[in-house]
Amino acid sequence: MTISAIAIWPAVSRPSTKNRIDSEPMVISSLRVEFIAKLHRVVVKSLYHMRTNRQSFSPRRFSDDPNPDDPLIGARLRYCLAQVEQRLGQALASAGFGDIQVAHFKVLRFPPPENERPIDLAQRAGMSKQAMNYLLLQLEELGYVERGAMGGSPARLVSLTERGWKVAEIQRATVHQIEREWERQIGAQRFQTFYAVLKELTDG
Template sequence: MRRSRRKQDEPDLGILSSRTLFGLQHELVETLAEQGHPRLRPRHGAVMAYLDEEGSRATDLAAQSGQHKQVIGTLVDELVELGYVERQPDPADRRAKLIVPTEKGRDHMVKSDAIIAAMEAEHASAVGEEAYAEFKRVFKLVAERQADAGRRK
């Protein structure tokens, strides 16, 4: 008789990835709220996590985050209303617009980077520096491979 596998006992890559993402997002958003950014939500990460300090085009943000351009447009509208970004003409192509962080947006970016670095340092301390470095190396390879597979379909 075959013994059934329970998902919670042996989670697959999708479950492990979602637990990691949702846990990270929850802690990040909660900590950012404590540090003066209470109105941002995890969905805003599709823009803020990929935004260059000098500005980014919406099409680039969509490609990097894996979101549709229309979703990015909606998120940018929300972030403009919240005061985190503004649209400016792209100096390289006046027909295009850049999404540029405001002072409030740059503060958010700096704090987010520091929070993520602290979270990573805690994980490295808990599992060991070498083990965590190897985990990140392998996880990056798996993520890149999965992204490539998704683009081929």
Template sequence: MGEKYVDAMPLAAALLRRPTVLMRHEVMAGLAAAGYADILPAHLGVFQHPGPDGMRPGVLATRTYASKQAMNHLLHQLEEGGYLVRETASGDRRTRIVRLTERGWDAAGVIQQTMLDVDKAWEGALGEETYRELRHGLERLEGVLDTVRL
């Protein structure tokens, strides 16, 4: 078997779970309160940073670890709800890109504001320096996630 892990502090990957669950809950509550109750938790992957506007559906599928079929299903639902349109890319009639509608930009604004509110609370709880270090560490991790083998 493997070595027994003896460090008393939980692993970083385990510690990321609760903040992620909390953030998703807060974003969903914020969207519902703002009148976007038809956005489902599964749709949040489409709206993840840096957002879907101008991206190809296949790129969105890769970013969310979803199949292309699953992503197209989510995009269809969001298109039906008036949040986005899929249009032909200029210069390549075979390539489609996602464009947010005004309703989509408004929903993305609610998501962004909710995240800012939560971030501000976390900064208050951790203190400015620790919060800044946390953000820098997570940003560095984001930069290497595609190269890390699981």
């Protein structure tokens, strides 16, 4: 319930003077107590959710896990990625590329597409060829990618246009900036260790 609803609740709930009955004080008091109790439960539940980052209040929650509220590494990496993507979107919009959407990062990502088959881009992004072709069509119409035949092959290969390379350069510069910010936040040595571990895990 919103603050405005809380503010007007007594006014909209009170009967008119003409229709009051002897039991009105008791009825209004009972309603107010019930309302306050419900409001208290909502507030407490919201604060608990904020404190624990829980996604569900179901009693069936990883009973064998000693710390069921821990999002674990996959979710934490996803949180980092979400921060990066948000910053990329802001940087691109500020540079005049506001038509780029987060979904387009499935194509506009490292390594940038250069004479790539759509099926290869789809596999790299973990999506169907049809879904990838839909994104490619959008980006082609916006002027960020182009498709053309190479070496007499009938397959149309995907590459960035000059406009697409400008986007890639902004993305890379923005990620470098984020890395510097994170390094200042946690300290140079810890960040270097963090980056080295990530590199070891992702390089196989």
